[in-house]
Amino acid sequence: MKDIFERIQGTPGPLGQYQSQADGYFMFPQLVGEIGPEMEFNGKKVLNWSLNNYLGLANHPEVRKVDAEGAQKFGMAAPMGARMMSGDTVYHKELESKLANFVGKPCGYLTNYGYQAMVSIIDSLLTRRDVIVYDADAHACIYDGLRMHIGRRFSYKHNNMKDLRDVLVRASKFAEEQDGGILVVTEGVFGMSGNLGQLDEIVALKKEFNFRLLIDDAHGFGTMGKTGAGTAEHFDVTDQVDVHFATFAKSMAGIGAFVASTPEIIDYLRYNMRSQIYAKSLPMPMVIGALKRFELLQNKPELRNKLWEITHALQNGLKEKGFNIGTTKSPVTPVFLSGTVAHATNIVVDLRENYNIFCSLVLYPVVPKDVIMLRLIPTAVHTLEQVNRTIKVFSEVKAKLDAGKYNLPIPNMNLVKRK
Numbered sequence: 001m002k003d004i005f006e007r008i009q010g011t012p013g014p015l016g017q018y019q020s021q022a023d024g025y026f027m028f029p030q031l032v033g034e035i036g037p038e039m040e041f042n043g044k045k046v047l048n049w050s051l052n053n054y055l056g057l058a059n060h061p062e063v064r065k066v067d068a069e070g071a072q073k074f075g076m077a078a079p080m081g082a083r084m085m086s087g088d089t090v091y092h093k094e095l096e097s098k099l100a101n102f103v104g105k106p107c108g109y110l111t112n113y114g115y116q117a118m119v120s121i122i123d124s125l126l127t128r129r130d131v132i133v134y135d136a137d138a139h140a141c142i143y144d145g146l147r148m149h150i151g152r153r154f155s156y157k158h159n160n161m162k163d164l165r166d167v168l169v170r171a172s173k174f175a176e177e178q179d180g181g182i183l184v185v186t187e188g189v190f191g192m193s194g195n196l197g198q199l200d201e202i203v204a205l206k207k208e209f210n211f212r213l214l215i216d217d218a219h220g221f222g223t224m225g226k227t228g229a230g231t232a233e234h235f236d237v238t239d240q241v242d243v244h245f246a247t248f249a250k251s252m253a254g255i256g257a258f259v260a261s262t263p264e265i266i267d268y269l270r271y272n273m274r275s276q277i278y279a280k281s282l283p284m285p286m287v288i289g290a291l292k293r294f295e296l297l298q299n300k301p302e303l304r305n306k307l308w309e310i311t312h313a314l315q316n317g318l319k320e321k322g323f324n325i326g327t328t329k330s331p332v333t334p335v336f337l338s339g340t341v342a343h344a345t346n347i348v349v350d351l352r353e354n355y356n357i358f359c360s361l362v363l364y365p366v367v368p369k370d371v372i373m374l375r376l377i378p379t380a381v382h383t384l385e386q387v388n389r390t391i392k393v394f395s396e397v398k399a400k401l402d403a404g405k406y407n408l409p410i411p412n413m414n415l416v417k418r419k
Ligand SMILES: Cc1ncc(COP(=O)(O)O)c(C=O)c1O
Pocket: 112, 113, 114, 115, 116, 118, 139, 141, 187, 191, 216, 218, 219, 247, 248, 249, 255, 256, 257
């Protein structure tokens, strides 16, 4: 028999294996100061492209004021208890009803963290007889939802509609045999690649197959569509999306999430999502703060317009300089380079230490081996000057990579880290 703790120390996990080289620098870096494009990292000011603060609401003065007033008036504890038992309020109800209306659904339910909510949405919608069909590049919360499902599951290749069709043929056969149904799950905007889930093509398959569609529109809410209602609005398929989910962690710059659907489905979810029934209600300052954020998101389209102006300038500028930014159709901007982990880590250290640019680094297994992905998240509070500076720096870094200047061992992070 093994001691669990002893085993854990020998096998720190897929990400934990990098801890000794990466901790505090590549992993768990600490960005200090007011949230925005200019923050401090490792003791110096950096131009920051790593936050999903798409509309710049995190530090909007009206948001800050309402956050403070909410905390002053209600404290962080209120309401106590789970919503079902003692933690429901008119504010929670007002927020969920406004959000549902915005995404074109009659009913909504406010949840705590989006991650937990998604796990429970999937868990509660399905029985062992049902089949779940999901995009292979789905977010971890969708995968964890799948882990709760004891019936059949089928993945389809990312955004590959031919594969989805083939999978639906198999899934339909299985569901018929089991007397169950099919739930298809996709992200609206894929947070790593910036690709859009092909909602128009997915809903077209409803003519041939019988399924319900659940979308995770974490990155689409506030950024996509004419009014910012999200990816379903962008594709004009709102009525065909059966269950719409989004989190406040991105455009809303807060904590919390919501799910929207028909009154019957929302009532069912309210009484069956275990992660919500058995967890404390979202604190009042979060709810009041979210009401304010939502008001700004709805009434200040100039924020979304600015986000897209910065996005287009960044993405077009990078493409003009010959960068491969994949097939993004959203503000999420990946920059793909070829190289090893040693190249990638040396590039990021150079960017952060010598060019004062902070962006996220994504490596295998999220991208194939020998692919380096630097991910830039433009926001409404970035400037065109910052865009141009970044493109210039990226061109220099690319030239150095091509010239072999990063053919170095993985840097010793203890020498790079100041503290
Ligand atoms: C696509 C997607 N779904 C769900 C979540 C989880 O949401 P939350 O941070 O509210 O738990 C995230 C990350 O925030 C996400 O990117």
